[in-house]
Amino acid sequence: MNTALNTVIHDTDVDTHHRALRFLTAGSVDDGKSTLIGRLLFDSRAILADQLDVLAKRAAGEPIDLSLLTDGLEAEREQGITIDVAYRYFATKTRKFIIADAPGHEQYTRNMVTAAAGSDAAVVLVDITKLDTSVDAVELLPQTRRHSLLAHLLRVPSIVFAVNKLDAVAQPGPAFAAVSKALRAFAAQAGIEITAIVPVSALRGDNVTQPLAADWYSGPSLLQVLESLPGVQEKVEGQLLIPVQYVAKDGEGTGHQARTLWGRIAHGQVQAGDEVQILPSGQTAQVAEVRRAGETVAHCVAGESAGVVLDRQLDVSRGDWIVTPGSAQPRQSFEATLAWLDTEPAVPGRKYWLRHGNRWVQARISAIQHRLDIHSLQEQEATQLNVNEIGHVLIETQSPLPVEPYTSNRVGGSLIVVDPTSNRSSGALLVR
Numbered sequence: 001m002n003t004a005l006n007t008v009i010h011d012t013d014v015d016t017h018h019r020a021l022r023f024l025t026a027g028s029v030d031d032g033k034s035t036l037i038g039r040l041l042f043d044s045r046a047i048l049a050d051q052l053d054v055l056a057k058r059a060a061g062e063p064i065d066l067s068l069l070t071d072g073l074e075a076e077r078e079q080g081i082t083i084d085v086a087y088r089y090f091a092t093k094t095r096k097f098i099i100a101d102a103p104g105h106e107q108y109t110r111n112m113v114t115a116a117a118g119s120d121a122a123v124v125l126v127d128i129t130k131l132d133t134s135v136d137a138v139e140l141l142p143q144t145r146r147h148s149l150l151a152h153l154l155r156v157p158s159i160v161f162a163v164n165k166l167d168a169v170a171q172p173g174p175a176f177a178a179v180s181k182a183l184r185a186f187a188a189q190a191g192i193e194i195t196a197i198v199p200v201s202a203l204r205g206d207n208v209t210q211p212l213a214a215d216w217y218s219g220p221s222l223l224q225v226l227e228s229l230p231g232v233q234e235k236v237e238g239q240l241l242i243p244v245q246y247v248a249k250d251g252e253g254t255g256h257q258a259r260t261l262w263g264r265i266a267h268g269q270v271q272a273g274d275e276v277q278i279l280p281s282g283q284t285a286q287v288a289e290v291r292r293a294g295e296t297v298a299h300c301v302a303g304e305s306a307g308v309v310l311d312r313q314l315d316v317s318r319g320d321w322i323v324t325p326g327s328a329q330p331r332q333s334f335e336a337t338l339a340w341l342d343t344e345p346a347v348p349g350r351k352y353w354l355r356h357g358n359r360w361v362q363a364r365i366s367a368i369q370h371r372l373d374i375h376s377l378q379e380q381e382a383t384q385l386n387v388n389e390i391g392h393v394l395i396e397t398q399s400p401l402p403v404e405p406y407t408s409n410r411v412g413g414s415l416i417v418v419d420p421t422s423n424r425s426s427g428a429l430l431v432r
C-alpha cells in the first residue's frame with residue numbers, strides 16, 4: 001500500500017472528530033427510507049469525487065486502494081452477525097459515513113436490533129403525509145414509537161428524526177411544527193433524548209445535504225446534523241478489550257517469525273510494552289509489537305483492526321480476548337436484556353448457542369424476569385418471549401465469558417443467540 005496514502009487515511013481515522021459515523025435508518029413501510037439513502041449517496045457522489053481526486057494525487061500514479069474508504073469493516077463483516085444488514089458508504093469532505101440499511105418489513109425489528117448494536121446514530125423517518133397535522137396533539141404511528149424506543153433501549157447514542165415528504169403537504173411550516181411537538185412530547189414521556197428533528201424531502205432533496213431555504217426553518221440539513229455527531233461507538237479511553245478474530249501463523253504476511261493476533265479493538269488502546277492478559281486462559285504477556293494494515297505502528301486505538309505480537313508464545317486462538325490484566329471477570333451467569341427475534345418463542349431451560357465477540361458457547365435462559373411493554377416500557381409478567389418482544393432474563397453459560405455491562409461496553413456487553421436446531425439468529429442479549 002502507498003505509505004503516504006496510508007498515513008492520510010489513518011491520520012483521519014484516529015482523529016475522533018473525523019471518525020466514520022455509523023448510522024441506521026428506521027421507519028415504517030413507504031416512509032421513504034430507500035429514497036433518502038439514495039439521495040444521500042447521490043448527492044454526496046460529487047463530494048466523494050473531489051475526495052478521490054485528492055487521494056489520487058497523493059497516490060502519485062499508484063492505484064488507489066478504495067477499501068481505504070471503508071476501512072475497519074472487514075472484521076465486522078466476518079463476525080457474521082450482520083447477515084441481514086446491508087452496509088452502504090459515502091463520504092463528505094469532513095467525514096466518512098456508514099449506513100446500516102436494515103431492509104424488510106415484518107423482519108424489520110430483528111434487522112434493526114442487529115444494525116443498532118454497532119451504530120452511533122439512528123435516523124428515524126417520519127412520513128408527514130400519514131399524519132393528521134390539523135389536530136392539536138398529532139398522533140404518531142406505532143412504528144415511530146416502537147423504532148425510537150428500540151434505538152433508545154439499544155443505547156444508540158444519537159437519535160435523529162427526519163420528518164419526510166414535506167413537499168407533499170400544503171403548509172409545511174405549521175405541519176412540521178405540529179409533528180415536532182408530538183415527537184418531543186412522546187420522547188419526554190419515554191425518556192428519550194432527541195438529538196435533532198429535521199424536515200426533509202428525500203424525493204426533491206430538500207434539506208438532505210443542502211440547508212433548506214424557507215422562512216419557517218433555519219436549522220441544519222440532515223447531513224450537517226450527521227457530520228456534527230460524535231462517533232462515540234469506539235471508546236479509546238479505559239481498559240483494553242480485543243476479541244481475537246484471527247491468529248496469523250509464524251511469519252505469515254508479516255515478514256517476521258512471531259505469531260500475530262488480529263482483532264478489531266473494542267475498547268481502549270494498545271502499544272508495545274503494555275501488559276496484557278489472554279482470556280479465558282488468564283495467562284499474561286507483554287506486547288512486543290503492534291501492527292496495522294501490514295506495518296508496525298506505535299499504537300492502535302478502539303475501532304481499528306490491530307495485530308498484536310506478544311513477547312512470548314501463548315496458546316491463543318480465535319474467540320479468545322486480549323484485555324488489560326484483571327479488567328474483565330469471566331462469568332457463567334449474568335442478567336441481560338433479551339430482544340427476541342424468532343417466531344419460535346424464547347423459553348427458559350432450552351439450550352441455545354451464544355456468540356460473544358468471536359467465541360461460541362452453549363447456554364440456556366435460566367429465568368425470564370419480565371417482559372417490557374414496547375409502548376409504555378412497563379414491566380409485565382412473562383413465561384416466554386415471543387417474536388419482537390423484549391424482556392429481562394437470567395443467562396447461564398456452559399463456560400465462563402468476560403461479559404461487561406452493555407452500557408459501558410457495547411462489544412463486550414452484547415451477545416447473539418442462535419437456535420441450535422434452525423441455526424437462526426434468534427435474539428440479541430445486552431448484558432445489564
Ligand SMILES: Nc1nc2c(ncn2[C@@H]2O[C@H](COP(=O)(O)OP(=O)(O)OP(=O)(O)O)[C@@H](O)[C@H]2O)c(=O)[nH]1
Nearest residue numbers: 029030031032033034035164165168201202203204
Ligand atoms: N412526495 C414525496 N414522496 C416521497 C418522498 N420520499 C419518498 N417518497 C415516495 O414514497 C414512496 C416510498 O418510498 P421508499 O423510499 O421506497 O420508502 P421505503 O421506506 O424505503 O419503503 P420500503 O422500501 O417499502 O421499506 C415512493 O413512492 C417514493 O417516491 C418525499 O420526500 N416526498
